[in-house]
Amino acid sequence: MADSLLKGKQFYCREWAFAKIYHCLENRPTSKTCGALIMGGPGCGKTALCCETVWPTSNHGRQRSLARRVLAHHFCQAHDVATLSLSAFILGLARQMALSELLRGYREQLDEMARAVDAADCERDPDDAFKRCVLLPLLSIGAPAQNLFVVVDSIDESYLAPGSSGSGGGGGGGAGSPAGSRTIAELLASHHQLFPRWLLLVCSARRQSRAVTRMFTGFRKVALDDLRKTHVVRDAQQYILSRLDAEPALRRHLSRDTAEMLNQLHIKSNGCLLYVERVLDGVSRDLVALREVRDIPATLNGLYLWLCQRLFARARFARVRPLLNALLASRRPLSRAALLACARAHDAAVADDEFSRRLALLDGVLVVGPADTRILFHHSFAEWLLDVKHCTQRFLCAAREGHAMLAMSYSSAAADDDDDAAALTPADVRDFAVHLSRTTVAPPLMPYHLPLWMIREDNIRAMLEGGVDVNETDSNGRTLLANAAHQGNLQVTQLMLSHEADPEVADKNGQTALNLSARQGHTEVVCALIDTAIYNCEPQELVDLADGEGRTALRAASWGGHDDIVLSLVDYSANVNMVDKEGRTALIAAAYMGHTEIVETLLNSGADINLEDGDGRTALSVAALCVPASEGHASVVSLLLDRDAEVDHKDKDGMTPLLVAAYEGHHSVCELLLEGEADVDACDNNGRTPLFAAASMGHARVVSLLLFWGAAVDSIDSEGRTVLSLAALQ
Structure with missing residues (x-):
């Protein structure tokens, strides 16, 4: 999926890297090595470079000439276990080579040697299958007119995939041969010396993946983030200038005062183009101001922390953490429907509109792929979310909780089908078992x-x-x-x-x-x-x-927003005014959650509109209180007012619904209450009016609204403070 997202995306700079690959390709027959290894830290652009090599976006430079000589390609992706499969890799290369117009005779040799090799054979003995499907047919044909090459991106992804053991657990091969290759990296390292002398192997891997890079010690190294090289330093500068030249949305932020910030951005990036890209993307979307570059930490992990603090203020992250847990645990990209199933496995009360709001909060860190699937924008961010040392306890996620959610969603899918597990495909059943085995078991x-x-x-x-x-x-x-x-x-x-x-x-x-x-x-x-x-x-x-x-059951269904169940229960004469240990009725629960239709059903069934809970709050009070207020809460307030709810009811703290809404800054709710003849100057037990409440919390729109409705500006609370003195503190 990552390659499909990058395919066609505008690529900038790196001409020197393409020149090195071209040099390796041209000198392949006489070279002592049969390959090139593209290296660098997270976010330096290895996958982007491989994509540009296979699907060039530029009409000049070496990319076009290189693309015409790519025989086959494969992109390993830690978020999609299918791309780490040895069988998919071997059969995928063979299929591409058989269809390529660059080779003559390969297809015939493949038919003769491979015979009935299938996915099961590849998994059982990947080394033999690789020889029969790829190497021997290539060695049996004559050399083509030009040297060709194969691109394999991120050969270390099996070692980075969630749940991998570091010894190739993500590959899934070699089960029948303990000494055989278990990952794509091991397979290539064991057989690259058998490649014909007209074929170059180009791979990419993180510099930090020492176990993998040692397998390819004889390869020509192409380091994308070696700051000792002047061309690497120039890349970040060229990338920034190219983005400015191509994007008017960025240029409008440029001024004499902010130009220096771009130089700081170049220095702070330390050769990491992902760092530069995320900041510039934030600037173009008006999420980041250029002058704020001085405040951003000079590491990729520090940037992630700074961005998350910006994107997920206050309690927002708690709302999206379950979705992130599911994405981190998933073995393949999740569709919107699959994410919704996971969200409901975690909290059955999540309605469609609430799920949409949570998904919208993740816009800054998710990318949408084919078939409406979602993945995190980069694997390094997935690693960051699981490392408390970098993400801090505030943003720490738990893949094990995601495994439990995914297992429950698969279980629910099976339960929904008449034939039990028939709703699940064989791959789904396998994933179900994997997620179940990785679920935390606690009393x-x-x-x-x-x-x-x-x-x-x-x-x-x-x-x-x-x-x-x-x-x-x-x-x-x-x-x-x-x-x-x-x-x-x-x-x-x-x-x-x-x-x-x-x-x-x-x-x-x-x-x-x-x-x-x-x-x-x-x-x-x-x-x-x-x-x-x-x-x-x-x-x-x-x-x-x-x-x-x-x-x-009525109280539970009302809280969860399950309209049909509430209707069924009231039809069976459920007691609509029963209270729980906190004195809350089904009506209060539905009002708090903003479920308008359920509130109306309960009122039509005899629910007491002014019944108080243990804190002295009525349904109107809790509808005004809810944070954050939604359109559902505003419609609940409107409905309760139409049904003659007591608009100035005071709870045990002396708070009226208007006071509560003013404290929380709910402008639309305040407007509805004032139109319903709420007392604009009602005081709580501390002598504070709605104007006091809004001013103390800095809610300027609510303050303006209250003043329009004639709120007194000269009142004094029990501590002797005026509205003006509170506003001055903001």
Whole structure:
């Protein structure tokens, strides 16, 4: 995917590197080495250089002449395990060479020697397959008119891939031969001396990957970030000037005062073009001002920290961390739908609009690829997110949590299909097993639960018919019925109910199967449980059962935004005014989360609009409080006001909804409350008015709005402060 994203992207500078590759190619028959190794640190442009060699964007220089002599290419990518597969590599090279017009006779030799070599053969004995599919056919034909070359980018990616052991765990080959090649790097290192003398091997790898670079000690080294070389230093300067020349959005930021900042950017980059690119991209998108270059640390890791502090202010990172965990754990690029499934595996209450907002927060660090897939913009950023030494505890992510989310999403996909796991392809099943094996196992989850996770419906049926107690519980106190309901597995739920499983059995947290399925949003499972209760003449008793926190199924579904479930529960006469241990009703929960349709359903079903929770807050109070306020919260406020909610109700701190909204800076909510005749000068227990609240928090738009509605500017709070004195502190 990385090569497809870079393909066609404008490339600048590096003419000296192309000249060196061209020199190696021309002198291949007489050279002592059969290859060139492009080296450098993260972000120096190795992959970009390889892409430009294969798919040139420039009409001048060596790129065009080199591109005409590329026989085959392969791009290894740590975020896509398929690109690290030895079988995909071997068969991919053979396929490209067979289709190439640069060779004569290769296809015939390949047909004769390779015979029935397939992916399984390549994985079982990659060394033999490489010889039969690539080397021997090449050695059996005559030399072409010109020397040719093969490009293999990032041969060290198997060692960088998540979960790799450092010994080639990402390659997946050589299982049947312990002494054989296990990665693409090992395969090439073992056989490059057998390449015909008219064929040059060009590879790239990080300079820090010592184990890999030592495999290619005889190769001609092309270092892209060796600052002892003047042409390397010039590259960063040329890149900046080329971007300025090509992009008006950048030039408009240039002035006499900011020109010096570009020189500082060149110095701070230390030959890392990714560093320069990220800063200039930020400038062109108005995320970074040129004058701020002086404040950016002079390392790539420091730049990542500075950018994340800019992009994810306050609590934003906590909202996107689960998505990053999934991306870090995934074995291939994730589509938007797959990311949504992971997000809901982490938090079933995530609605589509909330997911879209979270995904939008990641715009600065994700790139969109084919089929609407997403990956992190660079593998070095993925490594940074997992290294607390660089990213700090604030931005630290956990791939193991991502593995758990991906395993749950695969499990849910299988449960949604009538034939259990038939919804998963063989590759999906393999990935499911990998993610499951890398999931953190912590109480109440036990290691023996992992194989149970994958158990099929027919196996459960056999267990029940064999005399297993249908209401037997696990270490968390959950029955098979509760676990099936929690996962949304309708078939297993119905099977357990048909064997008279007790739906009222609660786990250690007091949650029944109905509570769990309502919380997760599994509508069909909820209806199946209630229908069974109706058959047994006890629907009301089941519907209003509360967990250990006093939360009923209606309260859980209202919080999660599951409209259909709320409708079903109120149809079965659920008590809409039951409160949890904190005194919160389903209406208060729905209002806090901004679920307008659910608020309306509950009000139509008799919910008390002015019922207070333990803090003295009503539904209107919490709708005004929510941070950050969304369009959903504004519409909830409007609906509650239309239904005659008490607009000036005070909680235990004396805060009215207007005071709360003013403190949080919710301009649209404040406007709705004022139009609903809220008291613009109502005071809390400390004598502070809404104007005090907005001024103390620096919410200028809200201050202007309150003044327009006649807020008093000369009031004094209990500490003797005026509005003006508070505003002066901002």
